[in-house]
Amino acid sequence: MAEETEILLYDRTHWGRIEVKGGDRLRFLHNQSTNDFESLQTGQGCDTVFVTSTARTLDLVTAYLTEESVILLVSPNRKEKLWQWMDRYIFPMDRVELEDITEKTACFSLIGTESDRLLEALGIPPLTDAPHGTNQQVTLGEISLRVAVGSGLATPGYTLIVDLEEGQSLSEKLIAKGAKAIANPDWENLRIQQGRPAPDRELTEDYNPLEAGLWNTISFEKGCYIGQETIARLNTYQGVKQQLWGLQLSQPVDPGTPIQVGEQKAGTITSCIPTPEGAIALAYIRTKIGGNGLTVQVGDRSATLLDLPFISRGYLATPSE
The missing domain is CATH 3.30.1360.120 (Probable tRNA modification gtpase trme; domain 1)
Incomplete structure (x- = not known):
């Protein structure tokens, strides 16, 4: 930094x-x-x-x-x-x-x-x-x-x-x-390091802006626009199934590397850079798995989820039980 x-x-x-x-x-x-x-x-x-x-x-x-x-x-x-x-x-x-x-x-x-x-x-x-x-x-x-x-x-x-x-x-x-x-x-x-999503990494047609942590770019009060019905439905029914998080790692890994909690697949790495302390990555994590501070497995090593400053969240500030 x-x-x-x-x-x-x-x-x-x-x-x-x-x-x-x-x-x-x-x-x-x-x-x-x-x-x-x-x-x-x-x-x-x-x-x-x-x-x-x-x-x-x-x-x-x-x-x-x-x-x-x-x-x-x-x-x-x-x-x-x-x-x-x-x-x-x-x-x-x-x-x-x-x-x-x-x-x-x-x-x-x-x-x-x-x-x-x-x-x-x-x-x-x-x-x-x-x-x-x-x-x-x-x-x-x-x-x-x-x-x-x-x-x-x-x-x-x-x-x-x-x-x-x-x-x-x-x-x-x-x-x-x-x-x-x-x-x-x-x-x-x-x-x-700050969690800004980028095209071809975190911003692709596999993800929506709620999943990408871009809640502060969305007006839920205005009328119809392209994609509005889907976004409104996801917000109303708390239907966002995955979220963008930071990840503190002991060493760099390639984008696309899967993340697990026990035997369960939890998400996927989308970006990663080396740091003096190991590496920081961005990853989409399944909402029901957990959030900030959660320990996950990346390969044979453990890693910790981080809430990064660029990412904004709505009702997902804390995962639902």
């Missing part, structure tokens, strides 16, 4: 950015994903999940409402799929336009509790204590950029979006003020 006072800088330019424009953009996104867009105002934002009609996960997306559009920050390997998914639901009378701005923009995450101090040192007003997704357009010298609350992880921080040609200059300014650049393997370590 990073030191408490470190400010990490992760280049997310390779992630996808889709801009949704038109007078019906909020209604459209409200009907396409799990969170409540119609209650949001310009300068606000949220995390939301795009799901299939049977509530299987397509991607965890962060949305930023600007005066003229909604910018969607999507996982690197999900941009084309989400573009095609949304495009198929735009009908002739809809006032909705999609624009892929990935190649026009650069994107960075500032990660760390001292991120406010770094922005202040650059003359950028920090959005201290503002809700996740709050965003504003600011200037840094000749650079115009969008600053949004949220690092993409559970650790406090910011997401910065800027024109592509200004990306290197912005990065250099951030590093000059003390940010430490990290690479993709560092991000992968952080997201596993």
Whole structure:
């Protein structure tokens, strides 16, 4: 894990950015994903999940409402799929336009509790204590950029979006003020240690967002949207059969490795990284087996379930008897 006072800088330019424009953009996104867009105002934002009609996960997306559009920050390997998914639901009378701005923009995450101090040192007003997704357009010298609350992880921080040609200059300014650049393997370590699910690992069509620990991205109050009936039924009847957990191991194992409690299969490893103490993994565990602190078997070794900070839960905070 990073030191408490470190400010990490992760280049997310390779992630996808889709801009949704038109007078019906909020209604459209409200009907396409799990969170409540119609209650949001310009300068606000949220995390939301795009799901299939049977509530299987397509991607965890962060949305930023600007005066003229909604910018969607999507996982690197999900941009084309989400573009095609949304495009198929735009009908002739809809006032909705999609624009892929990935190649026009650069994107960075500032990660760390001292991120406010770094922005202040650059003359950028920090959005201290503002809700996740709050965003504003600011200037840094000749650079115009969008600053949004949220690092993409559970650790406090910011997401910065800027024109592509200004990306290197912005990065250099951030590093000059003390940010430490990290690479993709560092991000992968952080997201596993914090429990952020990733496509092709924890976010696949084998799982729904309740199982993936993404309860805080779901509005249970809004009306119909794609996948809503399944999600509402799972919540109402407490029908979630498996949950995402962290796992403390004595050594790394491969994704796909089964987990057991006695002779009973309890779950499956989805991601794993080595640590000085052994390894930390993400795994789906059957709900009736148990939760935080439970000892399980992985191969011939024991391991312990961990509740990680990115994961949110609803009625499943403690397993039912």
